Amino acid sequence: MRTEPDRTRLPDGLGVLARLDSGRSLPELTAAVNEFCEEAENLSSGTVAVLRVLPAPPRRREWPGDVSIQEVNRWERAVRRLERLDTVSITAAQGTCDGLVLDLLLAADFRIGTPDLKLKLPVNDGHFWPGMSVYRLVRHLGLARARRIVLWGTDIPLGEATDLGLVDQVSDDLTEGIHTAAVSRGRLSDRETRIRRLLLQEAASAEYDDALGAHIAACDRELRRLRTPGGPAAPGSP
Structure with missing residues (x-):
């Protein structure tokens, strides 16, 4: 069975786009995300990596399906790899979406939804799926x-998702929305993207003195870059 996502290059060298069929099995989805990340890791600066998640068929099994704990672990590692890309990542989704899309939205830097988007929290027989989406919801x-969402809710309609910052842009035409986001976000993609993410995450949880060292190191790298056109300056350069 084919495991590669339907990948294409965005026009004008803006980056790479993968269409991910959310109706596929967890091992197939894990392989697809890893293959997408591998391609995204080879992108040049100023480009973006876009995942367009296709809606699952109505009768799809509950997330994540009949899988082993090892397969769950591999999926979580693939999502983490996506989350740590040096390139800015964009996830676009439409319709009613389940645990797969929630994981990928929360791991992305920028999130696009259509007006009919509704996020369904992964619940099986009244039990919430305790994956890393819980952790990311708390961090976000x-x-x-x-x-309030995890204990008392099951659906997140578009209006609430937008208010909460889980969706950054709403577009009737996902193709146009992706292109617009790629143009505006691509200029932010460089090898410092991961560092900026870490600084943001630490600001939400770390004490000031614990976070200070990482920020000083980032400032030092930026000062070196400014002193040396075309690349980082050597330590101690004027």
Whole structure:
């Protein structure tokens, strides 16, 4: 069975786009995300990596399906790889989406949805799936808002998802929305993207003194870059 996502290059050298069929099995989805990340890791600076998630068929099994804990672990590692790309990542989704899309949206830098987008939290027989989406919801929203969603809700309609910052852009035409986002976000993609993400994450959880060292190191790298056109300056350069 084919495991490669339907990958294409975005026009004007903006980056790479993969269409991911959310109706596929967890091992296939894991392989697809890893292959996409491998290609994205080879992109040049100023480009973006876009995942367009296709809606699952109505009768698809509950997320993540009948899988082993090892397969769950491999999936979580693939999502983490996506989350740590040096290139800016964009996830675009439409319709009613389940746990797969929630994982990929929360791992992306920028999120696009259509007006009919509704996020369904992964619930099986009344039990919430305890994957890393819980962790990411807390990191994104704070404990109080995440608790309200995880303990008392099952669906996140578009309006609420936008208000919470889970969706950054709404577009009737995903193709046009992706192109617009790629043009505006691509200029932010460089080898420092991962560092900027880490600084943001630490600001939400670390004490000031614990975070200071990482920020000083980032400032030092930026000062060296400014002193040396075309690349980082050597330590101690004037």
